[in-house]
Amino acid sequence: SVKDQTLDQQCTVTRPGVAAIASALLVELLVSILQHPLGAAAPAPTSRSDDQGDHPLGLVPHQVRGFLATFENIPVTGRSYKHCSACSDNITRAYKEGGWNFVLRALNEPGYVEELSGLKEVHATAEASLADVEWDEDSDSAEEI
Structure with a gap:
């Protein structure tokens, strides 16, 4: 498997x-x-x-x-995403300014790209929203929904 x-x-x-x-x-x-x-x-x-x-x-x-x-x-055909880990403004700016040093940091520092692109905040917001959801685990049938 x-x-x-x-x-x-x-x-x-x-x-x-x-x-x-x-x-x-x-x-x-x-x-x-x-x-x-x-x-x-x-x-x-x-x-x-x-x-x-x-x-x-x-x-x-x-x-x-x-x-x-x-x-x-x-x-x-897709639209660009402002938090894209490949082409967002923050990522492209960091690459233009840092060049190979940016690439090395992105490869060697876990979470760097997520932080720089804003994906870390997106994930945190999603997790916080998920924590606010009230799940009804006692329901045995879909008719109650």
């Missing part, structure tokens, strides 16, 4: 081909970004149509979600 392993470890055990698929998609995305006139500022596709826009390598999705059960990949 792999229940006690992290999700990425479970996938490696149960779907060993996923790493190759993911890395191939990453290479294609990287090449598309590098060749796009706007580089990393390339806009996300507005639809899943076959329209390639003005880019010879096709769409440059910001995210790709894969579903092995249906052998399907779909581009996902």
Whole structure:
């Protein structure tokens, strides 16, 4: 059983081909970004149509979600999150100011990125809200709800 392993470890055990698929998609995305006139500022596709826009390598999705059960990949367009641990203003500012020192600190200091991005406060707020919820554990049927 792999229940006690992290999700990425479970996938490696149960779907060993996923790493190759993911890395191939990453290479294609990287090449598309590098060749796009706007580089990393390339806009996300507005639809899943076959329209390639003005880019010879096709769409440059910001995210790709894969579903092995249906052998399907779909581009996902999402909005940025102000507490994102990868691209929030605080994280990008710290990286621009600190460079490799920021990366080393992020890798070596547990909780640093969560604190800097604001995720630590988000988690604390969620935990506090959860503590305020009154659970009715005596109910035996859904009819009472």
